[in-house]
Amino acid sequence: MQITIIGFWHAFPEAGEAASGYLLEEEGFQLLLDCGSGVVSQLQHYTELSGIDAVLLSHYHQDHVGDFGAFQYYRLLEPILWPEKHHQVPVYAHRQDEEGFQRLFYKEVVQPTEYRAEDPFVAGPFTITPVAVKHAVPCFGFRIETASGSLFFTADTSYIPEIAQAAAGVDILIAESSFYAGQDGSFAGHMNSEEAAKLAEKAEAGKLILTHLPHFGEHIQLKKEAENIFSGPVELAATGLKLTIE
Numbered sequence: 001m002q003i004t005i006i007g008f009w010h011a012f013p014e015a016g017e018a019a020s021g022y023l024l025e026e027e028g029f030q031l032l033l034d035c036g037s038g039v040v041s042q043l044q045h046y047t048e049l050s051g052i053d054a055v056l057l058s059h060y061h062q063d064h065v066g067d068f069g070a071f072q073y074y075r076l077l078e079p080i081l082w083p084e085k086h087h088q089v090p091v092y093a094h095r096q097d098e099e100g101f102q103r104l105f106y107k108e109v110v111q112p113t114e115y116r117a118e119d120p121f122v123a124g125p126f127t128i129t130p131v132a133v134k135h136a137v138p139c140f141g142f143r144i145e146t147a148s149g150s151l152f153f154t155a156d157t158s159y160i161p162e163i164a165q166a167a168a169g170v171d172i173l174i175a176e177s178s179f180y181a182g183q184d185g186s187f188a189g190h191m192n193s194e195e196a197a198k199l200a201e202k203a204e205a206g207k208l209i210l211t212h213l214p215h216f217g218e219h220i221q222l223k224k225e226a227e228n229i230f231s232g233p234v235e236l237a238a239t240g241l242k243l244t245i246e
């Protein structure tokens, strides 16, 4: 499995970058995980929009779906301008916020499919298990598995030990770290670097990637703080960072 980080910013993208977005590839199948502000533009540095085979959304905050409107318009134009490239693209999303779910529908070209907590489903070579996390709004993390390995994405959440169980033994844990050590982000449904590292340590993850990074402080500090707790390798999310699980 190859993972490309398209965007990693908390809340809004900084200049020339994007909020939450990850491109997952296995056997030529491309899954877009989250579609935050700036993602549709950034994504085209790494693949054609027509190359996306499925979309998976964690929740309906704009830093996770802000560019879904741009994706809808692309889907509208694709069969007109590039009919040879047109194919069905399932969009997987939760229905615990009915208004958010309904906003994903667009004419005939986008018809979302509901996923449910703890109910694994298959998208191409990916088996995806949604895991309810603890955020300001209904939100899901995902355990994502292929023949080559496994990944867990926390999406937006405060620290809950259940995530460590759901992420047990994954090759890579992509965990949000919206705050620095000692800061309590739980009021807003977010974790700090130490909590992300604690999850990685409990889950015995092979590697920890810190993402959903804040617009203050020095990000390198987050890495140092996580390394004090997690015994495995820690990396900061960065635009275009590629990770391989084999």
Ligand SMILES: [Zn+2]
Pocket (backbone or CB within 6 Å): 059, 061, 135, 156
């Ligand atoms: Zn959120």
Ligand SMILES: [Zn+2]
Pocket (backbone or CB within 6 Å): 010, 011, 020, 061, 063, 064, 156, 212
């Ligand atoms: Zn967010």
